[in-house]
Amino acid sequence: MRRFARRTAAHHAATRETAVAHRVAALVLDYPGPELLAMLPDLRVAVATLPGHLRAPLEQVLDHLDAHGPTELAAEYVRTFDLARRRSPYLSYYSYGDTRKRGVALVEYKQAYRAAGFELAADELPDHVAVVLEFASTGDSAAQESGLRLLLAHRAGLELLRLALLDADSPWSGALVAVCATLPPLDGDDREAVARLAAEGPPGEEVGLEPFAPPSFATDPGARR
Numbered sequence: 001m002r003r004f005a006r007r008t009a010a011h012h013a014a015t016r017e018t019a020v021a022h023r024v025a026a027l028v029l030d031y032p033g034p035e036l037l038a039m040l041p042d043l044r045v046a047v048a049t050l051p052g053h054l055r056a057p058l059e060q061v062l063d064h065l066d067a068h069g070p071t072e073l074a075a076e077y078v079r080t081f082d083l084a085r086r087r088s089p090y091l092s093y094y095s096y097g098d099t100r101k102r103g104v105a106l107v108e109y110k111q112a113y114r115a116a117g118f119e120l121a122a123d124e125l126p127d128h129v130a131v132v133l134e135f136a137s138t139g140d141s142a143a144q145e146s147g148l149r150l151l152l153a154h155r156a157g158l159e160l161l162r163l164a165l166l167d168a169d170s171p172w173s174g175a176l177v178a179v180c181a182t183l184p185p186l187d188g189d190d191r192e193a194v195a196r197l198a199a200e201g202p203p204g205e206e207v208g209l210e211p212f213a214p215p216s217f218a219t220d221p222g223a224r225r
Helices: 003-013 017-029 034-047 050-068 070-084 092-097 100-115 128-137 141-153 155-167 173-181 188-200 215-219
Strands: none
Touching: 003 141, 003 188, 017 050, 017 128, 017 141, 034 050, 034 070, 050 155, 050 173, 092 100, 100 128, 100 141, 128 141, 141 155, 155 173, 155 188, 173 215
């Protein structure tokens, strides 16, 4: 999606429902510590205000968090996001791998945050999906649109993460399903980018490395769910 098209799409997507869905998704995609578990009743109240296509997948994540203790959830979170590169939570990784171009992308994230007065913690990378979603759901409409543009600029990575979590039957998949449902349908350029990344993997890694591409995507590049 080209820059002007992203700006227009972000403006149309910047609704209260989108902000609520992104804020809840940001919280549940972060490390599942005791603070998050204490917030679950409030998150359920917020999710209950959403339409069904956003509410249902987020409720699935909340149900899972509610049913397990922090130690079990922490171990599962690490297995899901830290030990499998095809499920990396860092969106620019999908497009740039660990190349120098990723460094440029990280600077662009930081510039967008700084322009909106959004401060990162010292130990946070700006392209973590939870950080981007928090930015897109916290602040005024201009900040929300800026965050949405970042999500749209890295749409292929976002979709691949969704597909990888679904393929792994991960309880966190519902958060990505809801987030992607707030965005416009994939256009030709985005669909081609997702297909290419699924087939090749990030730059600097072996083309076609099997664990990267979820089998469900390989059979249907246009699938969203």
